[in-house]
Amino acid sequence: MNMDGDYAEQLLVDFAERTKVQLVGDSQIPLYHQLARVLQKFIQNDFLQAGDRFPSEEAVGACFNVSRPTVNKAIQELLADGWLNRVRGRGTFINKDPHVQLSLLNDKLSLVEQFPRHKFKYRLIHKRIEAPIPRINQILGLEPDEPLLYLRRLRLMDEQPLLVCDSILPAERFPGLGEHPFVNGSLYATLDQEYGCPVLRSERSVEASEVVECEVATLLNVPLLSPILLLTGIAFAEGDEPVEYIKSYLREGVSLKSTVQRKPT
């Protein structure tokens, strides 16, 4: 931990110089909000750690050539979003806690093992039978007239929303799924233990996106058009049977980690 404000101020000057960030005065996005987004990127980068002192309002203003009220509004936004915390009489400090790193393996156990002092849970938001969707029926290897089961879940860590997960499954393959709580709160444990259908492999892809759906914005507690990580994928059971079409929305500050091992050549 680095409690010296000068250190953070030097890093901020370096960051601004290095990245050549420019705030746009005549943009449709208010200046304080642009500044908050820039400062959030400064907090998120690897140069600082949780507990480090944040630069003074004067230093931030001088660095980006903006007024004190603008800096103050930006810092209020970062305090509200949990990127900073203020200790009365001591100053403003980096708070990296909102940044959560999930394993790409996405099994509940690994998450619990990774953050043993935190509480994770799912909340089932929607469960309904839907009419077939040609592309999805094709992906799931279903006849064109087979109905689909749609589940929307919200995943929380210590009551804070992490991600919204939409699952589409063959409705007739899993009768009654979602009518009772999942085994250990896990969809995959339920498929395995109640339907004899363990998920063995999963193809995922991630990309940058924005929140356009009101319900997703509300569930994740972020504004519409906020940046999100969109994860789409297909889960396969034995015999490469596709059993789940997945679409997850991860809010900013939640990252997915993976390790890549190169095959010896």
Add this chain to the structure above:
Amino acid sequence: MNMDGDYAEQLLVDFAERTKVQLVGDSQIPLYHQLARVLQKFIQNDFLQAGDRFPSEEAVGACFNVSRPTVNKAIQELLADGWLNRVRGRGTFINKDPHVQLSLLNDKLSLVEQFPRHKFKYRLIHKRIEAPIPRINQILGLEPDEPLLYLRRLRLMDEQPLLVCDSILPAERFPGLGEHPFVNGSLYATLDQEYGCPVLRSERSVEASEVVECEVATLLNVPLLSPILLLTGIAFAEGDEPVEYIKSYLREGVSLKSTVQRKPT
């Protein structure tokens, strides 16, 4: 391919109903731009494929309760960004080509193998020796006073920008790196063949972010504060020696794919 406009219109109505998208009239973001972002998500979802006919302007207007000029401006934006293409006398069609899926393995070969008819290349944007950065020196296992080599590259597919990749390496470990073209255009091939230092493992994490740096926006040809996928990571050589700190910015429409195999329990 589905050439029937009614089909796409029904899908759009379903999409709007399912996702309960709402355009915000009094937002600081213009209505046509909000609509363009929503329609882009509709194009990107898995219900449609390249070559399918896009719904008529009337149908889009009725679906989202907006005027024809607003719809037209949104569609112009999508045409300009390459999400749609218009064939004179025939109509407007889905164009999913801007969507590129990269392997998380990020080795040049796999990308070339995956898209054999496309041309990939890197452009070196910056190469400079930088003063130590405490956190990065620590990550790379360097003494506090050791200088760093900073490389910024732009990766292009058929001359279209895909991602900006920042690499920070120990400057003294790789003298002269970046002064000559990379072996086969690959940094890792160069580390391997010219410095006897093959990269064997890489830890990566991805998260949602926004473009705050002007140069990154310019290189990727996207507006400031556009959503991007931020990939950060560390590459390791033999003996778990950390040799590269990585930060990549992937524009919307570029996704990272991975397959997860569950260990038998």
